[in-house]
Amino acid sequence: MPELPEVETVRRGLSPAMVNRQIAQVELRRKDLRFPFPPNFTRRLRGREILTLRRRAKYLLADLDDQMSLIMHLGMSGSFRVEEETLGDFVHARNRLTAHDHVIFHLSNGQRITYNDPRRFGFMLVIPTADILTHPYFSHLGVEPLSKMLNAKFLARAFNERKTSVKSLLLDQHVIAGIGNIYACEALYEAKISPLREGGDLVTKKGTPTAALMRLPKTIKDVLEKAIAAGGSSLRDHRQTNGGLGYFQHQFKVYSRENEPCYNCGKNKNISRLIQSGRSTFYCPGCQK
DSSP states (O other): OOOHHHHHHHHHHHHHHHTTOBEEEEEESSSBSSSBOOTTHHHHHTTOBEEEEEEETTEEEEEETTSEEEEEEOTTTOEEEEEEOOOSTTOOOOOOOOTTEEEEEEETTSEEEEEEOSSOOOEEEEEEGGGGGGSTTTTTOOBOTTSTTOSHHHHHHHHTTOOSBHHHHHHOTTTBSSOOHHHHHHHHHHTTOOTTSBGGGGBOTTSOBOHHHHHHHHHHHHHHHHHHHTTOOOSSSOOOTTSOOOOGGGGOSSTTOTTSEETTTEEEEEOEEEEETTEEEEEOTTTOO
16 A cells, blocks of 8 residues: 555645646546545536645645545555646547546646556545544544654653554554554664564653654654655555656665665674564564664
8 A cells, every 4th residue: 555655755746737727627437436436526626726735644635726625545556647638629639548547637737637546445535625634534643754743752642651562553543644564664673663662661651752762753754755755665556646666665674675684783683574463564683672
């Protein structure tokens, strides 16, 4: 599933084409994705101007000029691509759509935004912008990991007296919104924290962050920013809006490197793999304590 860096990469790719543009037409190639499209979906979007395109956790939110917002989730395999429409009276249109191109947004500037989703686990809906904070998809979400709200004091409050592993806490969307398995592994490695440690073990008896926990917010942000700069990680389905692949997977320090030497410890220690809450965790038992 695309994680925060992949979704943020998509947002940055779509923004120049979509923001301050009017939706001339919405073309649906099927009646549903993960869920059926809302009633009057195309009619509610036709003629609307997109004021902003933002991200909340792994959701894309296009705020419209009628105080409504188009909510988009990529699911497991969803992707967007931006195309120029061919204009002119004597040009034969080229059908570049495939069986998995399910939604096409025709914009007022002649561009076409195509949503492709082979597995159809993504979805779209339209809700009032004012209701986003209280909507069931968003009301439970924790802090944004790239915001100033994610700091050591916040983590100390969230982890205090918790017996849950720090890796599981990082994946808990009620605590931090948007960190996925890959980037939790990488951030813990950079912070030299074992994924097996209990969250409460990273907080002092006075409720203040330990030295290890003080390192964690920065490593989380550094890993996510590097992944965004690299266009995300392309392990299976993720593509950027121009069709290109992300390449952060070439910078992995631990993820998917089982039995390979640790970059910190060298040949003295290899990367290990274990299962936590049904997910693979990669870490170095030598330098992650």
